[in-house]
Amino acid sequence: xxxxxxxxxxxxxxxxxxxxxxxxxxxxxxxxxxxxxxxxxxxxxxxxxxxxxxxxxxxxxxxxxxxxxxxxxxxxxxxxxxxxxxxxxxxxxxxxxxxxxxxxxxxxxxx
Amino acid sequence: xxxxxxxxxxxxxxxxxxxxxxxxxxxxxxxxxxxxxxxxxxxxxxxxxxxxxxxxxxxxxxxxxxxxxxxxxxxxxxxxxxxxxxxxxxxxxxxxxxxxxxxxxxxxxxxxxxxxxxxxxxxxxxxxxxxxxxxxxxxxxxxxxxxxxxxxxxxxxxxxxxxxxxxxxxxxxxxxxxxxxxxxxxxxxxxxxxxxxxxxxxxxxxxxxxxxxxxxxxxxxxxxxxxxxxxxxxxxxxxxxxxxxxxxxxxxxxxx
Numbered sequence: 001x002x003x004x005x006x007x008x009x010x011x012x013x014x015x016x017x018x019x020x021x022x023x024x025x026x027x028x029x030x031x032x033x034x035x036x037x038x039x040x041x042x043x044x045x046x047x048x049x050x051x052x053x054x055x056x057x058x059x060x061x062x063x064x065x066x067x068x069x070x071x072x073x074x075x076x077x078x079x080x081x082x083x084x085x086x087x088x089x090x091x092x093x094x095x096x097x098x099x100x101x102x103x104x105x106x107x108x109x110x111x
Numbered sequence: 112x113x114x115x116x117x118x119x120x121x122x123x124x125x126x127x128x129x130x131x132x133x134x135x136x137x138x139x140x141x142x143x144x145x146x147x148x149x150x151x152x153x154x155x156x157x158x159x160x161x162x163x164x165x166x167x168x169x170x171x172x173x174x175x176x177x178x179x180x181x182x183x184x185x186x187x188x189x190x191x192x193x194x195x196x197x198x199x200x201x202x203x204x205x206x207x208x209x210x211x212x213x214x215x216x217x218x219x220x221x222x223x224x225x226x227x228x229x230x231x232x233x234x235x236x237x238x239x240x241x242x243x244x245x246x247x248x249x250x251x252x253x254x255x256x257x258x259x260x261x262x263x264x265x266x267x268x269x270x271x272x273x274x275x276x277x278x279x280x281x282x283x284x285x286x287x288x289x290x291x292x293x294x295x296x297x298x299x300x301x302x303x304x305x306x307x308x309x310x311x312x313x314x315x316x317x318x319x320x321x322x323x324x325x326x327x328x329x330x331x332x333x334x335x336x337x338x339x340x341x342x343x344x345x346x347x348x349x350x351x352x353x354x355x356x357x358x359x360x361x362x363x364x365x366x367x
Contacts, residue, residue, distance in 0.1 A: 001336070001339060001353045001356065001357075004339035005339040005340070005349040005350045005352075005353050007339070008339045008340040008349075009340075009348075009349075009350060011350055013350065013354075015357075017354065017358070018354070018357035018358050018360075018361050019361050021358065021362075025354055027350050027351055027354045028348070028351065029351070030351070030354055033347075033351055033354055033355050033358075034354065034355075034358050036253075036355075037355050037358045037359045037362065038358070038362060040249060040252065040253045040359075041359060041362040041363065043171070043252060045252075045255070048252065048253060048255065049255060052253070052254070052255065059346065059347075060346060061131050061132055062132050062345070062346035063346035063347055064131060064254070065131050065132060065133050065134065065137075065254070065346070066345045066346045066347045066352070067253075067347060067351075067355050068250050068253035068254050069137065069250060069328065069329040069330065070329060070330055070347070070352050070355040070356055070359070071249065071250075071253055071355055071359050072246045072247070072249035072250035072253060072329060073246060073325070073326060073329035073330040073356070074330075074355075074356050074359035074360050074363070075242075075245055075246050075249040075359065075363070076242040076243065076245060076246035076322075076325065076329075077242075077308055077360070077365075077367075078213065078214075078359070078360050078363040078365035078367070079209055079210075079213045079238070079241070079242045079245060079363075080238060080242055080308055080311055080312065080322070081307075081308050081311070081365055081366070081367035082209075082213035082214050082216050082363075082365060082367075083205075083209045083213055083216055083221075083238045083241075083242070084235070084238060084282050084283055084284050084311035084312075085216075085218055085221065085282050085283030085284070086281060086282040086307040086308060086310075086311045086367065087281035087282065087307060088307070088366075088367065089281055089306060089307040090306065104361075104366060105366070107214065107364045107365055107366035
């Protein structure tokens with residue numbers, strides 16, 4: 001969806017930022033958003049506090065709340081996908097090139 | 112989703128002293144989940160659902176889970192979970208593994224749970240309960256807030272409702288077909304316009320309803336997810352939202 005939303009807005013985005021976390025994404029304040037996501041997933045309180053304060057300074061406290069909502073949403077969605085063994089369905093074909101390029105296929109289920 | 116709650120009956124997260132401008136729809140959605148925990152589900156009683164939630168919180172500090180997460184393969188480490196409930200061992204293992212190491216679950220592991228007596232319906236409702244609490248607790252942790260106390264269990268028996276159309280499909284678990292028109296599950300998604308990650312919960316329709324309810328507060332209304340030009344009008348632009356979503360998914364090693 002990042003690729004689609006950036007194309008919609010004519011934004012140049014480097015999708016590698018999703019996989020490695022240090023590539024400059026091209027998204028406004030992307031480095032703060034990525035750092036916050038990494039901190040929350042790590043569950044390390046001191047790291048979360050530091051990343052939250054940096055994001056708040058960059059984008060404001062309402063953005064922190066919105067980002068917390070999105071991160072925690074995907075803490076849920078990834079577990080649904082992993083725990084139910086779903087296939088990609090309608091996303092299989094349109095995402096094939098991107099998945100190959102970014103190495104996402106390495107995350108596939110092992111039966 | 113369920114009706115709004117009166118002030119006298121509100122339990123669950125409120126966020127009124129959060130120190131951040133937490134939107135009201137977060138608290139409302141989270142309180143509806145708390146209400147669901149306090150009532151019987153489709154396959155589990157309220158008391159059992161709350162025990163599932165307690166196991167989620169215990170899993171993070173479970174020595175077996177910690178050791179398995181560090182191992183090259185989770186199957187290389189044997190032992191017992193640090194359980195805090197009287198739930199069957201298959202349920203405890205499912206809760207702990209989904210909470211702490213979901214990316215390395217396998218179909219054979221899932222089949223083992225069924226062979227140990229967990230039904231498909233019990234499993235799907237367990238997944239829904241676990242992932243909802245993981246999400247709500249993660250939201251609190253992200254904002255540096257204490258975790259909300261779980262509700263007291265309510266009375267009543269599970270409905271044991273199973274959609275007549277649910278069948279094996281593109282998942283380990285049975286799912287309602289993409290075309291759900293003319294069925295009791297027609298409200299779950301517009302016919303032939305949904306994704307497997309939503310259908311994955313459809314063996315227990317109330318889990319899809321909870322998923323949609325939480326998603327609307329945390330991310331986007333389900334009907335807007337596939338519309339990349341839609342912005343929810345919050346503090347983040349859509350591309351910023353999707354960057355956060357993508358990075359979180361990658362950190363969890365999720366293929367989807």
